Amino acid sequence: MRFKMYGSFRCRMVLLLLFLLLDCNFSNCLADTSSEATTHTNNWAVLVCTSRFWFNYRHMANTLSLYRTVKRLGIPDERIILMLADDMACNARNKYPAQVFNNENHKLNLYGDNVEVDYRGYEVTVENFFRVLTGRHENAVPRSKRLLSDEGSHILLYMTGHGGDEFLKFQDSEELQSHDLADAVKQMKEKRRFKELLIMVDTCQAATLFSQLQSPGVLAIGSSMKGENSYSHHLDSDVGVSVVDRFTFYTLGFFERLNMYNNDSLISLFSSYNPSMLMSTAYYRTDLYQRHLEEVPVTNFFGSVMEMIHTDSAYSLLSRKESFRVEIKMSADKSVPDKKRLMDNPSDLDQISELNIEDQHGALKRIWSTIQKEMEKVEDVDAFVSYGLVLIVPLLAVSMWLTW
Amino acid sequence: MEPKEQSKEKKEKLWFWNWLIASVIFRLVLIYFPKNLNLASRPEVSTPLTSLRRLAEGYWLKQLSVSPYAGSMYHGSPLLLSLLGPLTVKRIEGQPDHLLCSLVFVIADIVNAMLIRATGQNLQMEYIRSLKLLDHVKLLEKPGKIIPSGDIAALVYLWNPFTIVACVGLSTSPIENLAIILSLYGACKRQAPLAAFGWVIATHLSLYPAILIIPMILLLGYGPDTPPRKLFLQRRNVEVGDNPPNDRCCEREEVVHRPEVPHIFSWRPVIHFLCWTSLWSVYVLVLCGISVKRYGGLWELFKRTYGFMLTVQDLSPNIGVLWYFFAEVFDFFRNFFLIVFHGNILFMMLPLAIRLKHRPCFLAFVYIAISSMLKSYPSVGDSALYLGLLGLFVNELADMQFSFFLFCGYVGVSLLSPVMHNLWIWRGTGNANFYFATAMAYACLQIILVVESVSAMLNHDRMLRKPLTELQDGKS
Numbered sequence: 069m070r071f072k073m074y075g076s077f078r079c080r081m082v083l084l085l086l087f088l089l090l091d092c093n094f095s096n097c098l099a100d101t102s103s104e105a106t107t108h109t110n111n112w113a114v115l116v117c118t119s120r121f122w123f124n125y126r127h128m129a130n131t132l133s134l135y136r137t138v139k140r141l142g143i144p145d146e147r148i149i150l151m152l153a154d155d156m157a158c159n160a161r162n163k164y165p166a167q168v169f170n171n172e173n174h175k176l177n178l179y180g181d182n183v184e185v186d187y188r189g190y191e192v193t194v195e196n197f198f199r200v201l202t203g204r205h206e207n208a209v210p211r212s213k214r215l216l217s218d219e220g221s222h223i224l225l226y227m228t229g230h231g232g233d234e235f236l237k238f239q240d241s242e243e244l245q246s247h248d249l250a251d252a253v254k255q256m257k258e259k260r261r262f263k264e265l266l267i268m269v270d271t272c273q274a275a276t277l278f279s280q281l282q283s284p285g286v287l288a289i290g291s292s293m294k295g296e297n298s299y300s301h302h303l304d305s306d307v308g309v310s311v312v313d314r315f316t317f318y319t320l321g322f323f324e325r326l327n328m329y330n331n332d333s334l335i336s337l338f339s340s341y342n343p344s345m346l347m348s349t350a351y352y353r354t355d356l357y358q359r360h361l362e363e364v365p366v367t368n369f370f371g372s373v374m375e376m377i378h379t380d381s382a383y384s385l386l387s388r389k390e391s392f393r394v395e396i397k398m399s400a401d402k403s404v405p406d407k408k409r410l411m412d413n414p415s416d417l418d419q420i421s422e423l424n425i426e427d428q429h430g431a432l433k434r435i436w437s438t439i440q441k442e443m444e445k446v447e448d449v450d451a452f453v454s455y456g457l458v459l460i461v462p463l464l465a466v467s468m469w470l471t472w
Numbered sequence: 473m474e475p476k477e478q479s480k481e482k483k484e485k486l487w488f489w490n491w492l493i494a495s496v497i498f499r500l501v502l503i504y505f506p507k508n509l510n511l512a513s514r515p516e517v518s519t520p521l522t523s524l525r526r527l528a529e530g531y532w533l534k535q536l537s538v539s540p541y542a543g544s545m546y547h548g549s550p551l552l553l554s555l556l557g558p559l560t561v562k563r564i565e566g567q568p569d570h571l572l573c574s575l576v577f578v579i580a581d582i583v584n585a586m587l588i589r590a591t592g593q594n595l596q597m598e599y600i601r602s603l604k605l606l607d608h609v610k611l612l613e614k615p616g617k618i619i620p621s622g623d624i625a626a627l628v629y630l631w632n633p634f635t636i637v638a639c640v641g642l643s644t645s646p647i648e649n650l651a652i653i654l655s656l657y658g659a660c661k662r663q664a665p666l667a668a669f670g671w672v673i674a675t676h677l678s679l680y681p682a683i684l685i686i687p688m689i690l691l692l693g694y695g696p697d698t699p700p701r702k703l704f705l706q707r708r709n710v711e712v713g714d715n716p717p718n719d720r721c722c723e724r725e726e727v728v729h730r731p732e733v734p735h736i737f738s739w740r741p742v743i744h745f746l747c748w749t750s751l752w753s754v755y756v757l758v759l760c761g762i763s764v765k766r767y768g769g770l771w772e773l774f775k776r777t778y779g780f781m782l783t784v785q786d787l788s789p790n791i792g793v794l795w796y797f798f799a800e801v802f803d804f805f806r807n808f809f810l811i812v813f814h815g816n817i818l819f820m821m822l823p824l825a826i827r828l829k830h831r832p833c834f835l836a837f838v839y840i841a842i843s844s845m846l847k848s849y850p851s852v853g854d855s856a857l858y859l860g861l862l863g864l865f866v867n868e869l870a871d872m873q874f875s876f877f878l879f880c881g882y883v884g885v886s887l888l889s890p891v892m893h894n895l896w897i898w899r900g901t902g903n904a905n906f907y908f909a910t911a912m913a914y915a916c917l918q919i920i921l922v923v924e925s926v927s928a929m930l931n932h933d934r935m936l937r938k939p940l941t942e943l944q945d946g947k948s
Contacts, residue, residue: 439758446762453554456759460669463755467665471744 592622
């Protein structure tokens, strides 16, 4: 039994090595390997509403609706940066104080109990926006206001407000230009602050805002193309203003029927926009994005659904060598990109352990290490121990008979 | 005449077996009481080390691929977990819970009794042989026969309420006692592998039987309990003194004709014992290592079992004295007092070994009594063991002082201790001092028992010397 287990373990190791070699060659052929090499660690959302004043109610409703959707699908507040002027809910002109609706049926109060606004009022500036993206803050800025993403993060960047050809108006006093945005994204890529970035813009002439982007791993969709306006969906006569924009309305319509476990892909989202209903063309660019949109679930950006690796070992007690061995075993089933990072470490460890064995003097230590290696090869622990316990009785009888 | 004697002998043989079967039936009856009479929840019976409930929890954790030592519930051996764990899970319709485990403990008790009886018979043979060598005609022809100490000890062990309570109350003490008695039996019979196996398993299950290595070595080297060597030498001198000391070769012949008294320490059995100890320890360590290799390895195992025992991490009340003290000691002094308490056991080893080296079985009894008093989590199962072994020395300890006081004391403590516990925990009208008072009384009783039994044994040895000195005096 032991030889069979030994053999199967060896076979798996050989296959794994072959696989890794092939993957090595394959990934070397690709132009950009960096985004494939890291594992997807977490999801972030940066939701920006760039307007203020009562008549821009719908922009705040847009942002709050998307905030609610993203939270419902799993991203926690720690990983959402919400930038709002936040002057709607308690505005003197609001007939429904502390309530913000995105539909005239008033079914959903977006401004509920657990809205955490990170940048409010006059803090929503272009400078703060770029500081959030690039991570270059003053020392005193608290963690809740920072985008603490790492190189495995997927970031959703949603911007809504008034925009134009290659610009976006911020709070009626500044503008964000498309090359500045492209520059910021380039900085983010160099500092490895994201693995994949989805930019969603709901303004007039939205597609021009991301026309200057060049960084890989970025996917962008805008509600209208150059020369087109984006329109609001409907007017709420009770509140007195338009409460939602069309692009966001149909986006929310797509998400309302989803929950965390749905596998709907991005292509289904992007193709759900009907130009006649939107009264504009929703344009998206995928030239900077390697993966096929059919394979990417929407929860990769809009939710937080993580892959779970099940191990049998206790959490903090394993030695490093064993933990890597466990990971090698598990990753035989996992997808290709994850192996590259793990491959480097086991070979190093094996080399180190071999050196250690050679350096150690004394046959006793060598015997003990061989015993340990044999022990580690035992797969079915319980049966082995039971056999060992049962074997005690005949061993005892034999030993007593020998020394009678 | 003869058939009458034969029937009398048969009756005497049957007497022991009848009592044994009666005790087994009694245990089975108690097991069938609902919920084991709640004995398993008594702190006197189940400690963090011996509780079967904790073993079941450890086994359940292991089935969930979590370390059985996670969460500080189970602190025993992984081998015991593999042995008893599956039994705790099996439930039979209409039978009480843990029936299979209770049956295992009953069987362990029976085997203990048989082994104690065999050891007692061995010791008694040696005793009679030594008396014959010393020509203690008076003792051999005493009006009452020499009591069969093996049978008495076995029955004392079986019918001791402490043993019954430990067996029915689902604690693993019967198995620990089995290992210790197995090692003693093996050493008495000069079976080095058996003795080594018993010692290794006993140390593995609970750390304290490690101190029994000294009586083991003495048993294997010298043989079972005999009167002191001095007496044999004196006897020989007296005998030699009878004959005129002119004839040297005659003297030597006399010496040679006398049957050999083994006062030479034979090293061969001891070396065998040590070799077998190392072999069995490697075997047990390898098995344990494989059991726990995914949960942190042997070091983690030692930390969680022996480390737990030695550092007294669990301060729930029991019948010992350490919990009360370590609940109030300052952290700065904690390590110091741990060393003091455990050193207390170690300090007494050497003097006792020197004084009682001619009686290794009795030395083992004294060590067991001391360690069950000063160990970190004592229970009544430990007392069951040494009270049973006390029966082995019934003949020598016949003149023990305070025996009635001790008996009443044990009865009183075993009745008052649950009452005080109830007053403290359930009614709230008492406090920890009430319960600790009974624990202290219990410790005092144990101390008195040890002291009195050792002095009684030494008095017995002195008494053996008296006729010889009279003979010598008479001569000279």
